[in-house]
Amino acid sequence: MPKNFIPQDQYFKKAKELGYRARSAFKLEEIQNRFHLLKPGLDILDLGAAPGSWLQYASKIVGPKAMLVGLDLQPIESITKNIKTFVVDIFSEEAVKLIQKHHPKLFPIILSDLAPATSGEKELDHLRSLELNRQVVELSAKFLAPRGTIVLKVFQGSDFTDFIKELKTQFSQVEVYKPKASRDRSFEVYVIARR
Numbered sequence: 001m002p003k004n005f006i007p008q009d010q011y012f013k014k015a016k017e018l019g020y021r022a023r024s025a026f027k028l029e030e031i032q033n034r035f036h037l038l039k040p041g042l043d044i045l046d047l048g049a050a051p052g053s054w055l056q057y058a059s060k061i062v063g064p065k066a067m068l069v070g071l072d073l074q075p076i077e078s079i080t081k082n083i084k085t086f087v088v089d090i091f092s093e094e095a096v097k098l099i100q101k102h103h104p105k106l107f108p109i110i111l112s113d114l115a116p117a118t119s120g121e122k123e124l125d126h127l128r129s130l131e132l133n134r135q136v137v138e139l140s141a142k143f144l145a146p147r148g149t150i151v152l153k154v155f156q157g158s159d160f161t162d163f164i165k166e167l168k169t170q171f172s173q174v175e176v177y178k179p180k181a182s183r184d185r186s187f188e189v190y191v192i193a194r195r
Ligand SMILES: C[S@@+](CC[C@H](N)C(=O)[O-])C[C@H]1O[C@@H](n2cnc3c(N)ncnc32)[C@H](O)[C@@H]1O
Pocket: 021, 022, 024, 025, 047, 048, 049, 050, 051, 052, 053, 054, 055, 071, 072, 073, 074, 088, 089, 090, 091, 113, 114, 115, 116, 117, 132
């Protein structure tokens, strides 16, 4: 058994103890411990944010003066006053308008834990995940600050290498990371891309 191994049900238990709405919080925590992206005062756009555990974790680090905006198809129960959440499809024009209206400045960080409704067919889920991620990249062209960073969740598959190549044409540094809190069997990885 690898060192620091934590069985998956332990993440569930730990999330409950710490009041996180999902175990996904620990994936962001690992990303943070490795890449140190979140800093006090940084505003955050979180795409695919329901039920809100990334927002909960991120807000602890960026603090009450930062503004966090979370979008999802599902409603997100309110967290703190500096977190605004909206029920909206990230492919819609309404999503763009909502972000512009509620946060007219650019974001230093855009997080995406977006996942398609899984079909059980690995290749199909991979292609849907890429569609979501290409939309995040489009949104980042509008909303990411010049030296900003995006974090993407990607389901790996046949077009993964091409997607990474695409990212490298737009971002100067692109790294792939698999947190321990991601189930071993899952083919999800996170991509950290910096301008
Ligand atoms: C793994 S969950 C996110 C968990 C979240 N990071 C947390 O910590 O609570 C993925 C989310 O992506 C959302 N999603 C998928 N497609 C979407 C779309 N087109 N627009 C907005 N949200 C979407 C789903 O509704 C789902 O809530």
